[in-house]
Amino acid sequence: MITWRLLSSARGVAITTLVILVATVLVPALHLLTPSNSALHIPAHVMALFGKYLCFAMLALSIDLIWGFCGILSLGHGAFFALGGYGMGMYLMRQIGTRGVYGNAELPDFMVFLNWNELPWYWYGFDQFWFAALMVLLVPGLLAFLFGLLAFRSRVSGVYLSIITQALTFALMLAFFRNDMGFGGNNGLTDFKDILGFNLQSGSTRAALFAVSCLALAASLLTCLFITRSRLGTVMTAIRDAESRTRFLGYRVEAFKLFAFTLSACIAGLAGALYVPQVGIINPSEFAPANSIEAVIWAAIGGRGTLFGPIIGAIVVNFGKSWFTSVLPDIWLFALGGLFLAVTLFLPQGLAGLFKMRARKPVVPPIPAAQPEAAE
Amino acid sequence: MELAAGSILYLDGVSVSFDGFKALNDLSFTVAPGEMRAIIGPNGAGKTTMMDVVTGKTRPDTGDVLFKGDCDLTRLDEAQIAQLGIGRKFQKPSVYEKLTVTENISLALSGDRSVYASLFWRISPAQQIRVEHILEIIRLTPQRDMIAARLSHGQKQWLEIGMLLAQDPKLLLVDEPVAGMTDAETAATAELLKSIAGEHSVVVVEHDMAFVRELDVKVTVLHEGSVLSEGSLDHVSADQRVIEVYLGR
Ligand SMILES: Nc1ncnc2c1ncn2[C@@H]1O[C@H](COP(=O)(O)OP(=O)(O)OP(=O)(O)O)[C@@H](O)[C@H]1O
Numbered sequence: 330m331i332t333w334r335l336l337s338s339a340r341g342v343a344i345t346t347l348v349i350l351v352a353t354v355l356v357p358a359l360h361l362l363t364p365s366n367s368a369l370h371i372p373a374h375v376m377a378l379f380g381k382y383l384c385f386a387m388l389a390l391s392i393d394l395i396w397g398f399c400g401i402l403s404l405g406h407g408a409f410f411a412l413g414g415y416g417m418g419m420y421l422m423r424q425i426g427t428r429g430v431y432g433n434a435e436l437p438d439f440m441v442f443l444n445w446n447e448l449p450w451y452w453y454g455f456d457q458f459w460f461a462a463l464m465v466l467l468v469p470g471l472l473a474f475l476f477g478l479l480a481f482r483s484r485v486s487g488v489y490l491s492i493i494t495q496a497l498t499f500a501l502m503l504a505f506f507r508n509d510m511g512f513g514g515n516n517g518l519t520d521f522k523d524i525l526g527f528n529l530q531s532g533s534t535r536a537a538l539f540a541v542s543c544l545a546l547a548a549s550l551l552t553c554l555f556i557t558r559s560r561l562g563t564v565m566t567a568i569r570d571a572e573s574r575t576r577f578l579g580y581r582v583e584a585f586k587l588f589a590f591t592l593s594a595c596i597a598g599l600a601g602a603l604y605v606p607q608v609g610i611i612n613p614s615e616f617a618p619a620n621s622i623e624a625v626i627w628a629a630i631g632g633r634g635t636l637f638g639p640i641i642g643a644i645v646v647n648f649g650k651s652w653f654t655s656v657l658p659d660i661w662l663f664a665l666g667g668l669f670l671a672v673t674l675f676l677p678q679g680l681a682g683l684f685k686m687r688a689r690k691p692v693v694p695p696i697p698a699a700q701p702e703a704a705e
Numbered sequence: 706m707e708l709a710a711g712s713i714l715y716l717d718g719v720s721v722s723f724d725g726f727k728a729l730n731d732l733s734f735t736v737a738p739g740e741m742r743a744i745i746g747p748n749g750a751g752k753t754t755m756m757d758v759v760t761g762k763t764r765p766d767t768g769d770v771l772f773k774g775d776c777d778l779t780r781l782d783e784a785q786i787a788q789l790g791i792g793r794k795f796q797k798p799s800v801y802e803k804l805t806v807t808e809n810i811s812l813a814l815s816g817d818r819s820v821y822a823s824l825f826w827r828i829s830p831a832q833q834i835r836v837e838h839i840l841e842i843i844r845l846t847p848q849r850d851m852i853a854a855r856l857s858h859g860q861k862q863w864l865e866i867g868m869l870l871a872q873d874p875k876l877l878l879v880d881e882p883v884a885g886m887t888d889a890e891t892a893a894t895a896e897l898l899k900s901i902a903g904e905h906s907v908v909v910v911e912h913d914m915a916f917v918r919e920l921d922v923k924v925t926v927l928h929e930g931s932v933l934s935e936g937s938l939d940h941v942s943a944d945q946r947v948i949e950v951y952l953g954r
């Protein structure tokens with residue numbers, strides 16, 4: 330039964346990976362190589378929209394790794410996503426150089442506006458891409474590590490953990506709203522010009538960003554698959570189902586949780602970093618607690634504990650959101666609520682469950698050997 | 706402390722109270738290496754609490770708990786104690802319901818329990834043979850790929866004993882292993898535990914007197930958190946105080 334479960338989950342992951350890899354090539358090609366009046370042409374804004382969904386899918390995947398497999402329900406994962414986004418945003422700000430309104434080569438516009446004379450120390454190094462790329466993983470990872478160290482060692486779990494993750498993202502939101510934090514206050518970071526010397530508005534840069542998002546999602550998915558199918562994954566599941574029991578088998582539960590939580594935060598950070606150049610802005614509202622909760626809903630709708638389900642969930646829900654907000658903006662929240670209810674009631678395994686039901690047939694479930702004498 | 710030397714488990718003056726209620730009250734006893742010890746006592750005597758103290762689940766208010774004569778268990782957490790070689794079977798069968806029988810056992814297999822080692826862990830041929838062997842001992846070979854949730858109560862008890870065997874601990878704490886078993890299964894469990902003793906030390910808590918008689922080992926009677934009597938089953942059964950609080954009821 331479990332072998333069947335793993336198999337079908339692995340099959341779902343394999344198919345999802347394949348689709349992502351096809352999109353990596355196909356979507357940029359259709360954007361760049363077809364004339365804009367062709368029926369096959371994918372316009373830049375559509376590509377950017379789907380690029381954004383891919384980043385959300387990575388966020389949902391990172392939540393599934395800890396929630397679906399290790400029982401850690403984080404309601405603050407948007408914080409790691411936003412931190413990754415800010416890391417990338419800082420790099421993009423430094424690339425503006427003298428092209429800003431004030432033409433200051435060193436300082437971003439908002440700092441000039443605040444009458445700052447020099448760059449704060451924590452902005453050092455962000456003019457280098459490699460440094461920023463490192464930070465978008467390191468900063469969320471480090472924060473998650475320290476947070477997890479405190480929380481898991483003092484055995485905070487369940488609802489209490491969820492609440493403090495909410496508090497974490499809320500506190501960060503308030504901090505980033507402040508002008509004197511040096512991250513642009515409530516305007517955030519925006520007006521980006523180029524990345525690695527390539528114009529962010531050009532079709533080929535956007536196509537490349539889309540392709541990189543696809544590859545990052547596929548790589549994250551395969552990493553998570555490898556982890557969840559290893560013994561480490563079995564231990565994570567064991568912790569999810571019977572945390573205390575697992576300690577008595579000699580596993581240091583807090584170490585396993587810390588590993589999963591930190592890795593998950595790094596994936597969320599990477600997602601945020603890829604999100605920012607595609608949407609062109611990062612501001613403190615990305616830390617809003619509601620964002621984190623929404624991301625958990627994507628994972629739940631897609632099917633927790635399946636890895637590929639949350640990816641489907643994030644894309645389907647966000648596609649629906651884009652469609653509704655342009656056609657029937659008032660209905661969107663009701664539609665999301667309705668979808669969530671419907672999935673919870675009729676598809677306990679989420680959208681991924683639909684997929685599994687079809688995959689199930691050929692496998693014969695093991696017949697239990699009759700053990701009448703073993704009855705209580 | 707002289708008594709502690711040469712023992713595998715040494716409890717001295719251990720007290721635990723929950724909101725003023727003394728679950729363990731100045732409890733002292735010693736288990737020798739390779740020994741099997743049966744612990745009996747009425748409900749609420751503190752038998753499970755004693756195991757909680759030894760395995761790090763509950764910290765004693767006072768008293769010494771030493772493993773192998775010199776290792777202070779009160780300073781260690783559950784995982785560290787398990788890694789030292791103390792395994793436990795819970796009163797309520799605690800297997801991983803969503804994992805298969807084989808997965809339950811291989812999760813318990815002794816070895817490096819670090820995150821890194823788990824990531825790259827592959828079952829070795831020797832371990833594979835061990836799993837097969839354990840499956841045979843606990844008679845669950847036909848159910849090896851079944852999820853544990855579908856096992857009967859008695860089978861879950863056996864699976865948990867199998868997990869203990871896979872852990873290969875030096876000291877096994879077994880809490881009510883035959884609850885919910887038929888007479889035949891009970892006898893088989895007694896045989897199994899007896900075959901484990903010698904190489905391992907075993908502490909068995911049990912209510913079932915037929916089972917304790919079958920084990921034929923030294924018995925410690927607990928009552929209200931301390932030792933009431935100790936000796937052979939015949940000896941403690943003849944003890945007037947034991948008859949009053951326990952057997953005579
Ligand atoms: N965590 C706890 N909080 C409060 N009281 C507890 C706790 N654990 C145990 N007790 C109490 O301590 C006493 C001893 O409990 P314990 O479980 O050790 O008994 P036992 O000998 O194992 O009994 P049984 O044969 O019923 O399993 C009981 O009165 C119980 O209610």
Ligand SMILES: [Mg+2]
Binds near residue numbers: 752754
């Ligand atoms: Mg008990």
